[in-house]
Amino acid sequence: MTATPIRTTGDAWRPGDPVGDRRFADVGEVRLERGGTLPVTVAYETWGTLSPAADNAILVEHALTGDSHVVGEAGPGHPTAGWWPGLVGPGAPLDTDRYFVVAANVLGGCQGTTGPASAASDGRAWGSRFPFVTIRDQVEVEARLADALGVDAWHLVLGGSMGGMRALEWAATHPRRVERALVLASTAATTADQVAWCQPQLLAIRSDPDYRDGDYHDTGRAPLTGLGIARRIAHITYRHEGELDQRFGRRPRPGEDPLGGGGRYDVESYLDHHAAKLARRFDAGSYVVLSEAMNSHDVGRDRGGVAAALQAYPGRLHVAGVTTDRLYPLRLSQEMVRARPGTTLTVIESDHGHDGFLVETAQVGAVIGEVLDRA
Numbered sequence: 006m007t008a009t010p011i012r013t014t015g016d017a018w019r020p021g022d023p024v025g026d027r028r029f030a031d032v033g034e035v036r037l038e039r040g041g042t043l044p045v046t047v048a049y050e051t052w053g054t055l056s057p058a059a060d061n062a063i064l065v066e067h068a069l070t071g072d073s074h075v076v077g078e079a080g081p082g083h084p085t086a087g088w089w090p091g092l093v094g095p096g097a098p099l100d101t102d103r104y105f106v107v108a109a110n111v112l113g114g115c116q117g118t119t120g121p122a123s124a125a126s127d128g129r130a131w132g133s134r135f136p137f138v139t140i141r142d143q144v145e146v147e148a149r150l151a152d153a154l155g156v157d158a159w160h161l162v163l164g165g166s167m168g169g170m171r172a173l174e175w176a177a178t179h180p181r182r183v184e185r186a187l188v189l190a191s192t193a194a195t196t197a198d199q200v201a202w203c204q205p206q207l208l209a210i211r212s213d214p215d216y217r218d219g220d221y222h223d224t225g226r227a228p229l230t231g232l233g234i235a236r237r238i239a240h241i242t243y244r245h246e247g248e249l250d251q252r253f254g255r256r257p258r259p260g261e262d263p264l265g266g267g268g269r270y271d272v273e274s275y276l277d278h279h280a281a282k283l284a285r286r287f288d289a290g291s292y293v294v295l296s297e298a299m300n301s302h303d304v305g306r307d308r309g310g311v312a313a314a315l316q317a318y319p320g321r322l323h324v325a326g327v328t329t330d331r332l333y334p335l336r337l338s339q340e341m342v343r344a345r346p347g348t349t350l351t352v353i354e355s356d357h358g359h360d361g362f363l364v365e366t367a368q369v370g371a372v373i374g375e376v377l378d379r380a
């Protein structure tokens with residue numbers, strides 16, 4: 006039997022370490038939606054040049070385990086290469102000859118922006134002391150970053166999944182600062198199904214004895230088993246069942262016998278691979294904080310409901326859903342169109358499920374072009 010590769014000691018990089026070619030902005034003490042305040046540092050990257058009129062800025066919002074590194078090689082501070090290859094650069098859909106493109110690691114993240122693995126004022130990791138944050142808090146932090154960069158209004162705010170939640174919240178919270186918003190594979194409010202899929206993921210992390218109620222960062226051990234199980238559950242929801250069946254079928258992992266021999270099916274090996282890969286690059290505490298922030302998402306909260314919140318936005322709203330997305334099904338994008346007349350929709354054709362917004366870069370590039378061309 007082959008041991009499941011889910012534990013790793015990681016490498017020299019530690020979640021929260023402010024290293025690499027990113028820049029950092031101290032945006033001060035942020036008042037949080039659910040109470041309390043938090044001093045926040047934001048890690049961000051930029052591409053292109055801000056015009057003298059500051060009217061060409063675009064904000065790219067990453068998803069759950071992404072970061073500010075939208076494009077580019079892996080390196081110090083960037084455990085993975087860019088997550089939207091080819092979409093930012095000279096002549097690219099987000100054309101840096103025209104636009105000033107900004108991406109920041111989200112509040113609660115682990116790639117340089119303040120999160121549970123970051124050091125609090127006493128030098129110890131925040132851990133369990135890290136407060137509950139919402140998508141709105143994340144947007145508040147980004148608004149302060151925009152102020153620091155001299156960006157009064159974004160030409161475009163765009164993102165997929167959790168990034169789409171922030172794009173939508175930007176439009177609802179700061180309607181005059183968002184000329185157009187592009188929301189991919191996302192939702193106006195997190196659904197019961199999404200909260201339900203999240204629950205066993207958080208239980209897996211919290212049940213790992215190494216989690217220690219969130220206070221593990223200074224122990225030299227991390228709840229990598231729990232994080233790996235969470236990623237396995239999540240990754241299944243990120244891909245389409247037909248895709249998994251077509252790619253892996255009932256094939257055993259080469260050299261292994263799953264029919265009583267203790268071995269794995271190939272699809273299990275695939276999940277093990279993604280679990281180990283995430284455990285090498287992501288902090289479990291951030292996974293918990295960000296998952297709870299996603300669960301909190303409801304653009305209609307305290308705004309009279311989703312339709313009222315969306316209709317109050319005067320700018321251009323474009324949504325895109327993926328045909329095979331079973332986690333953020335296409336109907337959720339269609340519901341936003343129904344809730345706010347004038348909202349436009351693109352259907353992304355893909356076999357890859359929710360991850361279609363990451364994989365189908367040509368189609369995503371075309372949508373971006375459409376939204377920008379109609380400027």
Ligand SMILES: N[C@@H](CCO)C(=O)O
Pocket residue numbers: 068069070071165166167243359360363
């Ligand atoms: N694969 C993406 C999906 C979340 O939408 C991530 O890890 O962030």
